[in-house]
Amino acid sequence: MASSRTTLLRRRRSSMALAVFLGLLSVLNAGTCDEQVPLLLWTSGGTSALSQAPPTAGHIVGQQQLAAYLENALNMGPKNVVLFLQDKMSVEDFTMYGGAFGNKQDSAFPNLEGALMSSSSPLVLPSVSWPASNAVIGQLQDQLETSPLYMDPETLSQLRLNASSPALLVFRLPYGVGSDLMSAKEILSGNDEVIGQVLSTMKTQAVPYTAIYTALRPSRDAVSLSVEAAVGGGRSLLQARGGGRDRDRKQRIKERDGVYAPVEFKEGEESCILLWAKGLSVSILRSGRWEDHDLTSSTFGEGVKPKLHGSICDKTRAKLVLNYDNVLGHRSFKLILAMSQRHYQVSARRWFTLDAVELEYDGTKATFNGSRNIYAPAEFSYRCESVTNFRWPLLVPRSAKDPANQWRVSFEDFQIQGFNVSGGEFSYASDCSGFFSPGIWMGLMTSLLMVLVLTYGLHMIMQLHTMDRFDDPKGPAISVPQTE
Incomplete structure (x- = not known):
């Protein structure tokens, strides 16, 4: 009886995690998906943080509604919050690199999927307005009444957390797309490894936590989506059926890009x-x-x-x-x-x-x-x-x-x-951004160090002197008097 109950519970958790990701991968608003970012929230095993239903498909979560979700999660769940804040992210990143077509071995988010599956009540918000996601740190800081700590996985092991005192740990994750489409997948895979490393460290400390994964900006806009639609299959079908919608989308792009007068x-x-x-x-x-x-x-x-x-x-x-x-x-x-x-x-x-x-x-x-x-x-x-x-x-x-x-x-x-x-x-x-970024300063200091090493080496080489006497193997050996 106990084994069957455990098996049923595992099946429910697996189906719940599968439903979470299917919902995340399927809820796409083609008209305004370029203005939203997804947000994922889960808690460590055994605790429940969700007592209200997630939004309906296509609904965009604003700043006030997101604040209500966060307040509910913190009232019900642990007060130690781990925030993974990525520079850019869109729902399309999960559809392209999340193994949506059964190829789970190609998924870029194995650690994230495992964390959602182990949580009893994960919360997935596919469409959160990016101004609301930008205010997540401020909202968490107000609700927890503590200042955020910007950390990296290496220094997390040196921090001792207490379940009775709240803490807000922020981990910044990069995102960038180069000329090769695989570069985005590699970056997302690296971010997933960071998430796994952080969660493993939290598990060793045996402190319950609430984890949030979101971004500051969407990684894709309507222009890139239209280009991808044109490159992929079904181009003529999209052009034949979506002429009016394409004009509407261009009009929304025009309004979003701010061509209106100041x-x-x-x-x-x-x-x-x-x-x-x-x-x-x-x-x-x-x-x-x-x-x-x-x-x-x-x-x-x-x-x-x-x-x-x-x-x-x-x-x-x-x-x-x-x-x-x-x-x-x-x-x-x-x-x-x-x-x-x-x-x-x-x-x-x-x-x-x-x-x-x-x-x-x-x-x-x-x-x-x-x-x-x-x-x-x-x-x-x-x-x-x-x-x-x-x-x-x-x-x-x-x-x-x-x-x-x-x-x-x-x-x-x-x-x-x-x-x-x-x-x-x-x-x-x-x-407002300065010309000399930290990366530029690091490059300048490294170049200066290399120039100093090269200058010192050239100086030492110039100090070498040629011998004024040479030994001839066919002649008598050179004798150097001790008086010289």
């Missing part, structure tokens, strides 16, 4: 301030929880005309005021970006800085300082992939008592120009 403020007939962002959101902390509000649709897009009254600009100062109604319970809400430019003698040129980002609501003002990190030559525009005050912050509250400490501001794919605007278009962009 927010433009004019002084008279001349443009003087330009602002563009792919995403804009604000959050406020109330009763220990963050309440979010997305301002993107009311600020950017075709036919959208935000209220800019209160904005000013001249040769030295510029202020862009975005006016909103009914934001997070505030009837009057303003987002103000204050900029200035002046001449710096050291660089012998003019620079502009984003001095402050202010939130005005119902007579209260929250001020973030941005002048330390957000600046560019006065003739250029400034561009950055992410400008926030909570994740790799470029905006910091003006003081410890400022109301800005209760707010979060997030710009995704941010670009702004407050001076020398010509023709209603951005000037050349000064990107």
Whole structure:
């Protein structure tokens, strides 16, 4: 009786894991799959973390719904969280490299499949909006009330975890596709080995944990998917049946890529301030929880005309005021970006800085300082992939008592120009990423070390002197007097 019950339990677990992966491989939204990333959550053996049903097929999980899933998982499951955060990932990575057609020996995710199969209640979210996945670290940090620890598998064995005190361990995983399609599979296989190594180390410590596997960005977009469809079989069939859908997809690609005009403020007939962002959101902390509000649709897009009254600009100062109604319970809400430019003698040129980002609501003002990190030559525009005050912050509250400490501001794919605007278009962009990355510095230091070794070797060779006497085998031996 006990053996039959164990066999039945194993079959249920196997069927559950198979259903998880079949659902992950089959739930594909052809129209918007380029804007979502998958998220997988499981717990160590014996614990249950899922008490609510996963979303229906085709549903896109937003930031608030994802926060509810995470809160439920942490309330029911272990408080030690292991987060595997990959740079890029899409559902198509599992369909191409997950052995979806029965070739499990070719799967790039054996360790991940084993972990999901051993878990009693894994959670698979095939479509999570990438802004929500970007906020996973912040949500986990708020719910666990602990700071994240960025680690690698080698140093994990030196860390001693305690089941009673929560911990957030973050492992960054790379992703890149070269000219050879197999390179992506090799990278994913390497990431799966890292996952297996980390889970083995956690198992040796005998500490229950909750594991999450997701990404910051989708690895594929609609353009690459259409190219793959054209290269593969059934090209004529897709063209014959999907002409209208192809036009709709191109229209969505056009809207997603942001070809709509930026927010433009004019002084008279001349443009003087330009602002563009792919995403804009604000959050406020109330009763220990963050309440979010997305301002993107009311600020950017075709036919959208935000209220800019209160904005000013001249040769030295510029202020862009975005006016909103009914934001997070505030009837009057303003987002103000204050900029200035002046001449710096050291660089012998003019620079502009984003001095402050202010939130005005119902007579209260929250001020973030941005002048330390957000600046560019006065003739250029400034561009950055992410400008926030909570994740790799470029905006910091003006003081410890400022109301800005209760707010979060997030710009995704941010670009702004407050001076020398010509023709209603951005000037050349000064990107926030530095020129000298850690990889470049490592290459320079290695090259310098090799040059020093080569120089020392040449110097030693030049110190060698040729003998002034040689021994002739046919003549008498050379005798060297001791007095010499």
